[in-house]
Amino acid sequence: MVADNAxxxxxxxxxxxxxxxxxxxxxTTARAMLNCGLTDLRLVAPRQSPLADKAIAASAGADxxxxxxxxxxxxxxxxxxxxxxxxxxxxxxFMVKPVxxxxxxxxxxxxxxxxxxxCGVLFGPERTGLENDDVALADIVVTxxxxxxxxxxxxxxxxxxxxxxxFQAGDPAEPRAMTKGAQPPATRQELLGFFRHLEDxxxxxxxxxxxxxxxxxxxxxRNLFERADLTAQEVxxxxxxxxxxxxxxxxxxxx
Amino acid sequence: MVADNAxxxxxxxxxxxxxxxxxxxxxTTARAMLNCGLTDLRLVAPRQSPLADKAIAASAGADxxxxxxxxxxxxxxxxxxxxxxxxxxxxxxFMVKPVxxxxxxxxxxxxxxxxxxxCGVLFGPERTGLENDDVALADIVVTxxxxxxxxxxxxxxxxxxxxxxxFQAGDPAEPRAMTKGAQPPATRQELLGFFRHLEDxxxxxxxxxxxxxxxxxxxxxRNLFERADLTAQEVxxxxxxxxxxxxxxxxxxxx
Numbered sequence: 487m488v489a490d491n492a493x494x495x496x497x498x499x500x501x502x503x504x505x506x507x508x509x510x511x512x513x514t515t516a517r518a519m520l521n522c523g524l525t526d527l528r529l530v531a532p533r534q535s536p537l538a539d540k541a542i543a544a545s546a547g548a549d550x551x552x553x554x555x556x557x558x559x560x561x562x563x564x565x566x567x568x569x570x571x572x573x574x575x576x577x578x579x580f581m582v583k584p585v586x587x588x589x590x591x592x593x594x595x596x597x598x599x600x601x602x603x604x605c606g607v608l609f610g611p612e613r614t615g616l617e618n619d620d621v622a623l624a625d626i627v628v629t630x631x632x633x634x635x636x637x638x639x640x641x642x643x644x645x646x647x648x649x650x651x652x653f654q655a656g657d658p659a660e661p662r663a664m665t666k667g668a669q670p671p672a673t674r675q676e677l678l679g680f681f682r683h684l685e686d687x688x689x690x691x692x693x694x695x696x697x698x699x700x701x702x703x704x705x706x707x708r709n710l711f712e713r714a715d716l717t718a719q720e721v722x723x724x725x726x727x728x729x730x731x732x733x734x735x736x737x738x739x740x741x
Numbered sequence: 742m743v744a745d746n747a748x749x750x751x752x753x754x755x756x757x758x759x760x761x762x763x764x765x766x767x768x769t770t771a772r773a774m775l776n777c778g779l780t781d782l783r784l785v786a787p788r789q790s791p792l793a794d795k796a797i798a799a800s801a802g803a804d805x806x807x808x809x810x811x812x813x814x815x816x817x818x819x820x821x822x823x824x825x826x827x828x829x830x831x832x833x834x835f836m837v838k839p840v841x842x843x844x845x846x847x848x849x850x851x852x853x854x855x856x857x858x859x860c861g862v863l864f865g866p867e868r869t870g871l872e873n874d875d876v877a878l879a880d881i882v883v884t885x886x887x888x889x890x891x892x893x894x895x896x897x898x899x900x901x902x903x904x905x906x907x908f909q910a911g912d913p914a915e916p917r918a919m920t921k922g923a924q925p926p927a928t929r930q931e932l933l934g935f936f937r938h939l940e941d942x943x944x945x946x947x948x949x950x951x952x953x954x955x956x957x958x959x960x961x962x963r964n965l966f967e968r969a970d971l972t973a974q975e976v977x978x979x980x981x982x983x984x985x986x987x988x989x990x991x992x993x994x995x996x
Contacts, residue, residue, distance in 0.1 A: 518898070523888040546893050589909070632908055633778045638801050643773070646898055647905055653887055654844070684982075693985045707978060714969035717837055723962060727939075730948045731986040 499572075499595050499652060500526040500606035501645055502564050504620055507612050509534035513544025514642035515609075516551035522649030527555040528564045528606070561608065561620050569603040570595065573616055573624035574644055576637055585627045592651035594626070607648055612641050672721045680721045680728075681708055687732050754827075754850050754907060755781040755861035756900055757819050759875055762867050764789035768799025769897035770864075771806035777904025778911075782810040783819045783861070816863065816875050821930035824858040825850070828871055828879035829899055831892055837964055840882045847906035849881070858926060862903055867896055877960040878929070880967045924972040931976045936963055938980055942987050 501519055506512055506529065516527060516536075529536060536555040545552055558564035565571050572591055586594065595605040608624055610616030621627065630639065630647050639647070685704060694700040716724070756774055761767055761784060771782060771791075784791060791810040800807055813819035820826050827846055841849065850860040863879055865871030876882065885894065885902050894902070940959060949955040971979070 517893060520891045521887045521893060546895075548891060548893070587909075630905075632776045632905070636775045636803065638772060638776060638803070640801075643898065643901055646901065650885075650887070650902055650905075654842075687986060688982065691985045691988060693982065703978075706975070707982070710969050710971060710975045710978075714965050715837075716965060720837065720961070720965045723958075723965075727943065727948065727962070728986065730946045731942060731983065733946060 496602075496604060497599055498524050498526060499599070499648075500528050500565075500568065500604075501649075502528045502530065502561070502606050502608045503532065503641070504530045504561055504564075504608055504616060505611045506532050506609075506641065507534075509536070509538035509541040510544045511612060511641045512536045512538075512555075513541035513546075513548075513552065514640075515645045516541070516545040516548040516555075518642045518646035519649055520548035520551050521646070522653040524649050524652065525551055525554060526606075527551050529555055529557045530561050530564050531559060532557065561623055565606055565608075565623065567604055568606040570598050570605040570626070571624040572605070572607045572626045572628045573621045574607060574609050574628045574630075574648065575621060576615055576629065576639070583621075583625070583627050585629055588628055588630055588648050588651040589655070591626065591628045591648070592655040595652060596655045609641060609644055670718055672716045672718045676718055676721045677712070677716065680711070680724050683725055684728050687728055690732075751857075751859060752854055753779050753781060754854070754903075755783050755820075755823065755859070756904075757783045757785065757816070757861050757863045758787065758896070759785045759816055759819075759863055759871060760866045761787050761864075761896065762789075764791070764793035764796035765799045766867060766896045767791045767793075767810075768796035768801075768803075768807065769895075770900045771796070771800040771803040771810075773897045773901035774904055775803035775806050776901070777908040779904050779907065780806055780809060781861075782806050784810055784812045785816050785819050786814060787812065816878055817929075817933055820861055820863075820878065821928065821933070822859055823861045823929050824926045825853050825860040825881070826879040826929060827860070827862045827881045827883045828876045829862060829864050829883045829885075829903065830876060831870055831884065831894070837961075838876075838880070838882050838968060840884055843883055843885055843903050843906040844910070846881065846883045846903070847910040850907060851910045859928075864896060864899055873960060874956065877963050877967075880970060924974055927971045927973045927976045931973055932967070932971065935966070935976050935979050935983075939983050942983055945987075 501515065501524055503512065503515060512529065512532065512534070519525065519527060527536070535541065536552040536557075541552055542549050572595075598605050607628065608616055608620055610620065628648065630644065632639070684707070688694060694703055756770065756779055758767065758770060767784065767787065767789070774780065774782060782791070790796065791807040796807055797804050827850075853860050862883065863871055863875055865875065883903065885899065887894070939962070943949060949958055966979075969975075
């Protein structure tokens with residue numbers, strides 16, 4: 487099979503599993519890839535088929551990635567079409583090679599692919615990781631910064647971290663958005679209407695006992711509601727709450 | 742069990758699994774946590790024990806996290822000591838609540854913890870995710886930006902992404918300035934105490950006329966107060982407001 491015939495390999499990085507041992511891990515890798523919009527899966531001398539039942543089951547619906555996966559005899563033939571190859575390693579190999587975080591590598595791959603250059607990332611076998619000969623084929627090493635006392639990512643988790651950073655690098659995350667659905671925020675007029683309602687009722691029940699403190703207390707109360715960035719509907723709800731709480735307070739039935 | 746007795750809960754976010762179904766997923770969660778330096782695992786009504794064989798095996802050596810895990814009957818009791826609660830969701834709940842990426846949430850949690858405030862992240866059951874009532878207990882929603890056409894993170898992968906971002910955020914960032922001066926934010930226990938007070942009074946005045954609508958109305962009301970990021974003092978003020986508004990409602994002088 488020729489790598490140049492890749493379906494979706496040009497505009498996303500290839501994920502290259504070198505000698506993966508278990509079909510299940512090929513499946514979970516496919517799942518992690520598709521989560522991150524990656525579809526170009528290449529397998530170097532896998533011990534089990536990407537179409538084994540366990541792989542399909544573990545892919546949790548990402549079997550399209552498995553079906554498009556391509557199998558190669560050795561690492562070299564799997565990367566012939568690539569211009570930039572990254573090798574993931576969990577430990578320092580003491581090679582003279584740049585070592586990048588996933589975040590930096592993702593930004594780099596975005597840049598390369600934006601100018602039409604192909605990228606791929608090598609992942610080693612589950613237990614042993616990449617051999618030095620495989621790492622030597624890469625131009626850049628990627629290491630995930632994690633707890634130095636316990637670093638035990640499985641194959642699909644390593645793929646997920648790289649894919650996650652790839653996805654984030656392409657999607658300048660929206661600043662803190664509010665999920666308000668169709669709810670418009672309250673106008674200041676609506677907000678002030680609620681403040682007056684509340685403060686009138688608080689005056690009526692003598693909440694502001696110490697007159698000199700009333701202004702600062704009012705400010706503090708207004709503050710906390712202002713911080714909530716209320717919708718118009720929520721202001722109506724608050725009106726309702728205050729109204730109901732005080733309804734029975736009127737000595738209506740005393741006469 | 743009392744959450745305040747957490748061993749390592751003060752300087753790292755708590756990971757709170759709400760009604761996890763499978764012991765294996767508790768184990769892989771522990772593994773993902775320890776990879777990222779997280780150790781405070783809390784389980785709400787788990788169907789299987791964190792010390793089940795499958796959990797221990799799946800933890801791949803992170804069983805220290807499982808052994809220290811604490812079990813709670815409900816979500817509320819699992820978060821009483823926390824000051825900032827994040828809810829992970831895969832889809833928009835149309836609640837009026839800030840939605841953050843894992844990266845932003847991690848930076849926020851670093852800032853909070855740097856000034857001594859406790860944080861935790863809620864993760865829902867495997868198949869269904871968090872219920873709206875659980876999401877309503879959080880002040881911030883976290884959603885992982887991933888392939889919109891295929892977003893199928895499993896439990897441990899979600900935990901890994903949050904933990905990974907937490908770990909990455911630990912390097913240089915200076916804590917951002919907090920704008921509340923010396924006022925500490927309310928604990929969830931304080932906030933829940935206010936909610937109960939308010940809801941009891943609203944029940945007493947028959948505010949929730951339509952029984953079926955009560956849960957969603959309660960959620961909406963809790964939401965708006967949670968967004969305000971209340972201080973302990975402000976919660977006391979709100980108690981005072983509700984208390985005063987209803988004081989004369991009692992027919993004390995009717996006899």
